[in-house]
Amino acid sequence: MSKPLLSAKGLHKSYRMGRADVHVLRGASLEADAGEFLVVMGSSGSGKSTLLHILGALDAPDRGTVEFRGRRMFEMPLGVRNSYRNRDVGFVFQFYHLLPELNVLENVLTPCMVGSTFWTWRSRRGQAQRNARELLEQFGLSERLEHRPNELSGGERQRVAIARALVNRPALLLADEPTGNLDEKTGAGILRLLTGLNESGQTIVMVTHDAKVASLAHRRVHLGDGVVRDTGGGAGGAREHAAPSAREAAL
Amino acid sequence: MYKWFLAWRYLHTKLIAFIGIAAVMLCVAMVLVVLSVMGGFLDTVRARSRGLHSEIVLEGGTLQGFPYYAEFAEYVSKKLPDAVRITTPAIFTYGIFRVPVTTYTKPARVLGVRLDDYVQVNDFKKGLHYERYYPATTKLALQQMPVAGFDARGRMLLPSDLEEANERWRQSETDLKTIAAFEADPFSKAFFPDIQPVVSSERVYAVGPGEPAYVGPEEYGIIVGTDLLFYRRPDGNFDRDIARGAGVALTLMPLSPVGNPISEPPVRLPLRYVDDSRTGIFEIDSLSVYVDFEMLQHQLAMDPQPLVDGGFTKARANQLLVGLQPGVDLDGAKERIKAAWREFFLSLGPELTSADERALAFVEVYTWEDMQRQFIQAVEKEKVLVTFLFGMISLVAVVLVVCIFYMIVEKKTKDIGILKALGASGGGVGAIFVVYAGAVGVLGSLLGLGLGSVFVWNINAIQDFLARLNPQLRMWSPEVYSFDRIPEVVKTGDALMIAVLAIVCTMIGSLIPAYVAARVWPVKALRYE
Numbered sequence: 178m179s180k181p182l183l184s185a186k187g188l189h190k191s192y193r194m195g196r197a198d199v200h201v202l203r204g205a206s207l208e209a210d211a212g213e214f215l216v217v218m219g220s221s222g223s224g225k226s227t228l229l230h231i232l233g234a235l236d237a238p239d240r241g242t243v244e245f246r247g248r249r250m251f252e253m254p255l256g257v258r259n260s261y262r263n264r265d266v267g268f269v270f271q272f273y274h275l276l277p278e279l280n281v282l283e284n285v286l287t288p289c290m291v292g293s294t295f296w297t298w299r300s301r302r303g304q305a306q307r308n309a310r311e312l313l314e315q316f317g318l319s320e321r322l323e324h325r326p327n328e329l330s331g332g333e334r335q336r337v338a339i340a341r342a343l344v345n346r347p348a349l350l351l352a353d354e355p356t357g358n359l360d361e362k363t364g365a366g367i368l369r370l371l372t373g374l375n376e377s378g379q380t381i382v383m384v385t386h387d388a389k390v391a392s393l394a395h396r397r398v399h400l401g402d403g404v405v406r407d408t409g410g411g412a413g414g415a416r417e418h419a420a421p422s423a424r425e426a427a428l
Numbered sequence: 429m430y431k432w433f434l435a436w437r438y439l440h441t442k443l444i445a446f447i448g449i450a451a452v453m454l455c456v457a458m459v460l461v462v463l464s465v466m467g468g469f470l471d472t473v474r475a476r477s478r479g480l481h482s483e484i485v486l487e488g489g490t491l492q493g494f495p496y497y498a499e500f501a502e503y504v505s506k507k508l509p510d511a512v513r514i515t516t517p518a519i520f521t522y523g524i525f526r527v528p529v530t531t532y533t534k535p536a537r538v539l540g541v542r543l544d545d546y547v548q549v550n551d552f553k554k555g556l557h558y559e560r561y562y563p564a565t566t567k568l569a570l571q572q573m574p575v576a577g578f579d580a581r582g583r584m585l586l587p588s589d590l591e592e593a594n595e596r597w598r599q600s601e602t603d604l605k606t607i608a609a610f611e612a613d614p615f616s617k618a619f620f621p622d623i624q625p626v627v628s629s630e631r632v633y634a635v636g637p638g639e640p641a642y643v644g645p646e647e648y649g650i651i652v653g654t655d656l657l658f659y660r661r662p663d664g665n666f667d668r669d670i671a672r673g674a675g676v677a678l679t680l681m682p683l684s685p686v687g688n689p690i691s692e693p694p695v696r697l698p699l700r701y702v703d704d705s706r707t708g709i710f711e712i713d714s715l716s717v718y719v720d721f722e723m724l725q726h727q728l729a730m731d732p733q734p735l736v737d738g739g740f741t742k743a744r745a746n747q748l749l750v751g752l753q754p755g756v757d758l759d760g761a762k763e764r765i766k767a768a769w770r771e772f773f774l775s776l777g778p779e780l781t782s783a784d785e786r787a788l789a790f791v792e793v794y795t796w797e798d799m800q801r802q803f804i805q806a807v808e809k810e811k812v813l814v815t816f817l818f819g820m821i822s823l824v825a826v827v828l829v830v831c832i833f834y835m836i837v838e839k840k841t842k843d844i845g846i847l848k849a850l851g852a853s854g855g856g857v858g859a860i861f862v863v864y865a866g867a868v869g870v871l872g873s874l875l876g877l878g879l880g881s882v883f884v885w886n887i888n889a890i891q892d893f894l895a896r897l898n899p900q901l902r903m904w905s906p907e908v909y910s911f912d913r914i915p916e917v918v919k920t921g922d923a924l925m926i927a928v929l930a931i932v933c934t935m936i937g938s939l940i941p942a943y944v945a946a947r948v949w950p951v952k953a954l955r956y957e
Binding site (some may be wrong): 208226227229233235236255256259260261263264268274275276277278279283287288290291292293296297298362377400 | 429430431434437438590809842843845846847848849850851852853856950951954955
C-alpha cells in the first residue's frame, strides 16, 4: 500500500485560557491519501480548527508528528514550513480572510507573490496571472477581477478564497468550515465546487460540524475528546470514492 | 515581492499614512529651514568677515599703537613681492560722535584709513551708499558741502562733478530697475542752510536758491556706519535725515606712546558727513566711523612728535593691513609675514626706545579668519546646537511613526495572519512595515524638502509680510543677528543629508511595530472575523 499524502500521528495540543490549561488534542492521529476528500467532524470547541492548523503547519503541536509526502514538517526549518504553506497547502477559511485593500485578482495572486522575490516575480508574473484568471473564470468570477472583497457577496468571496488557495496548485486543500458563514444555497454551490475539484484529483481535508456537508466526503472521521475516531465512509464508504449520484443527493 | 506590493498598496489606501508623511514632511522642512538659515548665516558671517579686514593684519594690540609700521610696510613689500600686493596702515580708537544740529550723540569706534588704499584690501567700497550712485566722489580729505541749485532753465542740479559722476554710474549700471528707481527719486531736498530734509529719504542733498555750488568751510570728511546715524525702516531702507556734506563732530582722546591721555580738554573735530557705510554686520555699522588716516594720526598726536632732546618720536598706527597677491595661500603668507616681522624687529636693534620696544612686542600677525575666529566659532557652535535641538524635536516624528505603525499593525493583525497562512515568513511580514515606513519617509522627505526650500527661498518675503501685519512679528532683528536679511540659500548637501536621516529614522521608528507584526501568531489572528 502506498504511503499517504498526509499523516499526523499522536498530536497533542493545549492552550492556556485564563488560569486553566485546555488540552484540545490528546493524541489525535489522521491520514489522508492523495485524491481523497476527508472530513473531520466534531462539535464546536472540539479542536477541529486546531487540528487543521497543525496539519497546515500554521500552528505547532506540543507533541506528535505531521508528515507530508514522508517529510516530518515540524522537524524542518521555519523556511521549509513557510514554503509548505505556500506551495503544498491551500487554506480556505470560514470567514474567507481576503485582504481588503486588494482586488479579486490581486488577492488570488498573493500566494504567488509571497513565493517570489522582487526579481523572480518579473519572470513568474505572466504565468501566475494566467493561472489566476483561469481559476477565477472557472469559478465564474471573470467579471469581478477588479472588485474589492467588500463589493462581493459571501459566496463570491469564498470562491475567491478557494481560487487563492489553489493558485499555486497545492497538493492539499485544507478547508475550515467553508460553508459555515453562508446560507444553504450558496453553501451548496461552494460544496459543489469543492467536490468538483476533488473529482478532478484535488486532495481535500475539510473540518465541519455539519453532518450534511460531511456526507459528501469519501471518508469521515470524528474528533472528540482530543482524539480522532474513524466513523466510516461518507457518501460512498471508507476510502472509496462517493458515487456522484449520492453526492448530488446530498447537495 | 508581496512586501513591496503591499507596502505600496497600504501607502495609498491608508489615510493614516498621510499623517505619517505630514509629520515627516514638517520635521524635514523644519530642520532644513533651521540648517539653511544657520548655515547661510555662518557663510554670510564668513564672507562678510572676509570683506571686513585685509587678508593679513598686523595688529598692535593697544590703543596707543605701534611705531615703524611704515618702515615695515616698505620692508615686507620688498622682501615678499610675490605675496604682498599692497599695505596700508590704519588707526583705531574710540570717540564720541555728535550731530550738532540735532545734538544726537553716540559712542563711536573710529578708524583712520587711507581710503584709496583701504578699499583695495577689503570690500569696504561695496558698502558705501553715495559712492555707488556718485562714484569717486566719496573722499575723506578737506572738502565743502555740495548744495544743489538751479540752472538757467530752472532745472535742479547738483554741482557738476556730482552730476558727471552720476552719469558715469548710469552708464555702467546694468540693473535697469535700480536706475528707474533712482530716476523716480534722484534725491530729497534739505533747504540750505538746513541739513535736514523735508522728508527722510534714500539720498539727501541740501538745495540753495542759486546755482549748484560747494559752500561752507573746508572740513575733513567722515564716513559713518549707516546704523549709527540712521533709522532703518521695516522695509529695509534707511531714513537718511541729514544731507550729504552736513557738519558733524567727533571728540577724541589722544594717548601718549605709553598710553596716557596727553591733551586736555579732549580733541573736538568738525567733519563733513560724506557717505555712510554698510558692511552688513550690525555691530560694526552701528558703531564705526571712518576718517582720514593722516588727519586722525595728527589729531591723536600719533604723528612724529618733537622730543626735548631735539629728535622726534616715531609715527604710530594701530594696524598694518596687508593685501595679498591673488592666489596666495593665506596661512602660508601669514607665516612668511610673521617671519619677516621678526627679522625686521631684530634688525631695529639699539635705536629702539623702551616704549617703542614694548609697543612692538605686542604686535601680532593675524589672518582675517583669526580676527573673526571667536565670532565665527560662536556662530558655528550656535549652528550645531540649534540643528541638534531641532533634530531632537524631530525625534517626535519618529515617535509618531512608531505610534502610527503600531496602530496599523494592530489594525492589520488579521491580514498578517492571512499572509502567514499563505506562507509569508515573520521577517517578510515585518519587512512590509519597514518598506512602508521607508516609503512614508521618502515621500515625507521629498515633500519636506520642497516645503522647506520654498520657505527658505521666500523667508524674507514671508517676514516682510508678517512685519507689515504686525511689526512685532519681525523675528529676524538686525540688532540681534548682525545681518539685515535672513540667508535664503538651501544647500544640496544639507538637503540630502536631512532627507537620508529622515528616511533612516522613519524606518528605525517602524522596527518595533515590524517586530510586533513578525511575532503575530497567525492562528490567533485568524480565529475570529
